[in-house]
Amino acid sequence: MATVASSKSITVTVNGTTYEREVPARKLLIHFLRDDLDLTGSHIGCDTGNCGACSVIVDGTLVKSCMMLAVQADGATIETVEGLAEDGELNELQRSFNEHHALQCGYCTPGMLMSATALLRANPSPSEQEIRKALQGNICRCTGYWNIIEAVKAVAK
Amino acid sequence: MSVETASEARASAVAPERVEAPLKGWAGQSVPRKEDKRLVQGEGLFVDDIKRHGMGYLHFVRSPYAHAHITRIDVSAAEAIPGVYGTLTGEEVAALTDPFFQISSPPGAHVKDYALAVGKVRYVGEPVVAVVAETRELARDASELVEVEYEPLPPVVDARRALDEDAPVLHEEAGSNLMWTGVYEWGDVEQAFAEADRIVTIKELHFHRFNSTPLECDAALVEYNRGVGQWTIYTNNQFPGFAAIMMGPALRVGLDKLRFVTQDIGGGFGNKITSHPQLVVCCLLARKLNRPIQWTEWRTDFHMSMSHGNERWFHDTEVAVKEDGTLLGFRTKALDDAGAWLRYEPLGGVIWAQVTPGMYRWRNIRLEFTQVATNKAPVSPNRGYSRMQHLWFTERVIDIVAHELGLDPVEVRKRNYIRAEEMPYETPNGCVYDSGDYARMLDLALELVGYDRIEERRAEAASRGKLLGVGIGSTLDSGTNNFGQSRLINPELQFSGNNEVATVKLDIFGEIVVTLGTTPQGQGHETTAAQVVADILGCSVDDVHVRAGHDSYWNSHAGFSGTYASQFAVTGLSAVKGATEMLAAEIKKLGSVILGAPEEALELADGTVRVKDNPEAALPFMACGAIINANNAGLPEDLDVTLNCRYVYRPPFQPPDVERKYGNLTLTYAAQVHVAVIEVDPETGYYEIVDYAAVDDCGVRINPQIVEGQVMGATAQAIGAAMHEAFEYDEEGNLLTPNFYDYHVPHALDMPPLATGAIESPSPFTPLGTKGMGEGGGAGIHAICAAVQDALRGHGDAIVWDSHNPYRRVWEMLQHPERTRELVEVKAA
Structure with missing residues (x-):
């Protein structure tokens, strides 16, 4: 067991704000976001990297933030669910989730939104199968995914 | 004596009094949810989001053995680590608390259940010691320094062996592993079998162990106010009323010392009802260490220790049938x-007895129920609790x-379904099915999968080497419990009724x-409550603020408050309706004084109280609120108006007849008919669902989109349970599926095409015509089991005997159909 964890100073830009923090080397990025920066929108639903509730975008790449150490994010630009709304207004994808009843408890929703955001950036006109594939790393226990798929489809160009 | 017929039964039904017709307006519309705005921005407040100055993180040391004596616990090495705030052991728990109240009569009543293991562990993952430290990581590390010595005992893992003479006994106080047993018998079972043309026997059926695995695990943040001796428990427990009556006596305090607060809960499905042991540990540590205690369960801990669904066997089933497929009765041992x-x-x-005959008219039923303890995680309610197991059986x-018997499953159902014109229908055990048209639902579901072309499709699939199967699952979602x-x-x-x-x-x-006593976990209570309020007050849903979550400081709760067992649309919304009607009457009373018109001449519209014939003479709600709350001098002394109205809804129930095991056990009986069409690859047993229909009838739908969402979610969970999800143990009692690596829940790619349908048979017994709903997913398990059996028809004719049919089991049934054929026999009576 490690009684004294080594730590490191890191600088990250999250949703446009730059933070400099001292973090233990062992700390997961998701715990850094939630506990140190109080960005609690990203959630934790498993301890094995399966559920995707913690999905964020790091330097343009979709990442499960429980599978990355905070120190690995040093210098990175990170986008989380808190950064999706534009000037306090829900963006098109968020509105579509609301209109299509694509969420119930809302716990998986931040991760779903980030996965869908990454998909739509890479592929603005995904097929239904491409949407399903892009969301396969995100578990939802409430909706059965049908309405989530519809919500993403409605935003696809 | 002849066998009682369904129509005779109807005549003797004691139905609750009928109530008024449902509302119109906002209710009935798919209003987009009010909750979503915060949730899609990551601004929901889930327990783990809450932080307090100086809080300590709790981690449980858990048992690595399924069954063992604890011979020594040493926490000194863990406590010596800087940053470790303290620990709690079973010995301390036994001194500081009383065992939890047991619901059971003897022998289960003798079980001594504490918040931590005392002297002995009884399943892998059982909490033994709690460690609290400055960080999550440190708490976890320090837990590894806690020394626990065990003296392993042989475990009992298979319930069928639990009552063997040489079976290891979990709870010595109870004498054996028998926890509860009872015989239920209604009608004239002997006579039914005497009148039968055929008796079908089924040696063994098995409903497997799984649960709904809400994505958010259990969690709490507990603060202790030393001065007043009160705990504030921020939690995601979904039934605070139950937690309170378990925790108060255990902690030796009155219920006012336990303040429960919830806001957003990341799924519950019944699995978050029984976290009271962990909450007691948090309470004891908050008091002992004088600091807030934060506990968030890890996924693996949840799988190993929380709320598995009831695993159930059905043995020696006998079914009395007429030649034409008319079902007279059955007997079985659960x-x-x-x-x-x-x-x-x-x-x-x-709980299963709420739906004793399922959707069918059989009148003569005997069921011997026996519950045993095993060295596996404790079971607790799981979506469809206990009815799902029984309905799967029926x-x-x-x-x-x-x-x-070579009969058409559609015909057998239609012949035996309770008919629309027989509603309200009294079942053999006195439950009163309020309304419904099951045959029409079946027709609709069959139409949605294109059943009229099914034989063509079967042939087409066969031409591709695939076996096509169709299966029906027809179930009831009984809601609003009579706790009697x-x-x-x-x-x-001394429990009965509901509120x-x-x-x-x-x-x-x-x-x-608006404040509610409920603890929603995604069911959209803020939205549907606002719809009901807006209709009564004549305003917009946007004008109605429904507080999120539950807080026992709000004084808007009662003994059965919570969100469980399919009841909000009845209990919650009826309370909302009652309180809003009281408020509306008060607004009119005040309006009458201010506007100088009789109350009968007034109406509520556009956010005002106004004179019907002269809408110009109007008093805005804002003025009403201001007058009563802040500008009330000069009002008539006898004006009894506070504009703050509390209503307790109490469903019309009688305590059941204990001797006869007879009475109405729930107020409403929503219905589901699901149809699955599957294609099986006979080489591998791999199968996929190629068409699926889910038809639901929950009476009046306040928000059809939310209702459909519940249907979809329940369907997805059923598909997962039927095909993929199982809590499987090895012979030593180790859980083989302790996290999402091994326990596969459906992903977006797993979901079949889905068609949903709905009919509305308003409940005559509820104030809004609504029925509780949301648990109807069991229908999917039944439909898939039936579809597998249908697909294998003519290919060995295996009988589907287990609720869990992963590909390997289907392959086994194809390879060795005789192993399942041995389970059934048809006898001429």
Whole structure:
């Protein structure tokens, strides 16, 4: 067991704000976001990297933030669910989730939104199968995914 | 004496009094949810989001053995680490608390259940010691320094062996592993078998162990106010009323010392009802260490220790059938596996009886129910709790009978379904099915999968080497419990009826504020409550602010408050309706004084109270709120108006007849008919669902989109349970599926095409015509089981005997159909 964890100073830009923090080397990025920066929108639903509730975008790449150490994010630009709304207004994808009843408890929703955001950036006109594939790393226990798929489809160009 | 017929039964039904017709307006519309705005921005407030200065993180040291004596615990090395705040052991728990109240009559009543293991562990993952430290990581590390010495004992893992003479005994105080047993018999079973043309016997059926695995695990943040001796428990427990009555006596305090607060809950499905042991540990540590305690369960901990669904065996089933497929009755022995502790059990031993005959007219039923303890995680309610197991059994019986007698499963269902014109229908055990048209639902579901072309499709699939199968699952989602049914388990219990509370007030600036006693986990209570309020007050849903979550400081709760067992649309919304009607009457009373018109001449519209014939003469709600709350001098002395109204809805129930095990056990009976079409690859047993229809009838739908969402979610969970999800143990009692690596829940790619349909048979017994709903997913398990059996028809004719049919089991059934054929027999009576 490690009684004294080594730590490191890191600088990250999250949703446009730059933070400099001292973090233990062992700390997961998701715990850094939630506990140190109080960005609690990203959630934790498993301890094995399966559920995707913690999905964020790091330097343009979709990442499960429980599978990355905070120190690995040093210098990175990170986008989380808190950064999706534009000037306090829900963006098109968020509105579509609301209109299509694509969420119930809302716990998986931040991760779903980030996965869908990454998909739509890479592929603005995904097929239904491409949407399903892009969301396969995100578990939802409430909706059965049908309405989530519809919500993403409605935003696809 | 002849066998009682369904129509005779109807004549003797004692139905609750009918109530008024439902509302119109906002209700009935798919209003987009009010909750979503915060949730899609990551601004929901889930327990783990809450932080407090100086809080300590709690981690549990858990048992690595399924069954063992604890011979020594040493926490000194863990406590010596800087940053470790303290620990709690079973010995301390036994000194500081009393064992949890047991629902069971003897022998289960003798079980001594504490918040941590005392002297002995009884399943892998059982909490033994709690460690609190400055960080999550440190708490986890320090836990590894806690030394626990065990003396392993042989475990009992298979419920069928639990009552063997040489079986290891979990709870010595109870004498054996028998926790509860009871015989239920209604009608004239002997006579039914005497009148039968055929008797179909089924040696063994097995409903497997799984649960709904809400994505957010259990969690709490607990603060202790030393001065007043009160704990504030921020939690995601979904039934605070139950937690309170378990925790208060254990902690030796009155319920006012336990303040429960919830806001957003990341899924519950019944699995978050029984976290009271962990909450007691948090309470003890908050008091002992004088600091807030934060506990968030890890996924693997959840899988190993929390709320598995009831695993159930059905043995020696006999079904009395007429030549034409008319079902006269059945007898069976249900063996329920409670796991190591009775945390909500043995209520599963009676909850099934809410739906004793399923959707069918059979009148003569005998069921011997036995519940045993095993060295596995304790069971607790899981979506469809106990009814799902029983309805799976009745649906299996229907399909096995049809299969063995060469009858059409559609015809057998239609012949035996309770008919629309027989509603309200009294079942053999006194439950009153309120309304419904099951045959019409079946027709609709069949139409949605294109059933008229099914034989063509079967041939087409065969041409591709695939076996096509169609299966039906028809189930009831009984809702709004009569807690009096607990007396059938233990006549000493003093519970009956049900209740829920809402308050609605008009505040100084005209704010309409609603508080609920419920603890929603995604069911959209803020939205549907606002729809009901807006219709009564004549305003917009946007004008109605429904507070998120539950807080026992709000005084808007009662003994049964919470969100569980398919009841909000009845209990919650009826409370909202009652409180809002009280408020509306008060607004009119005040309006009458201010506007100088009689109350009868007034109406509520556009956020005002106004004179019907002269809408110019209007008093805005804002003025009403201001007058009563802040500008009330000069009002008539006898004006009894506070604009702050509290209503307790109490459903019309009588305590059941304990001797006869007879009475109405729930107020409403929503119905589901699901149809699955699958294609099986006979080489591998791999199969996929190629078409799926889910038809639901939950009476009046306040928000059809939310209702459909519940149907979809329940369907997805059923598909997962039927095909993929199982809590499987090895012989030593190790859980083989302790996290999402091994426990596969459906992903977006797993979901079949889905068609949903709905009919509305308003409940005549509820104030809004609504029925509780949301748990109807069991229908999917039955439909898939039936579809597998249908696909294998003519290919060995295997009988589907287990609720869990992963590809390997289908392959086994194809390879060795005789192993399942041995389970059934048809006898001429």
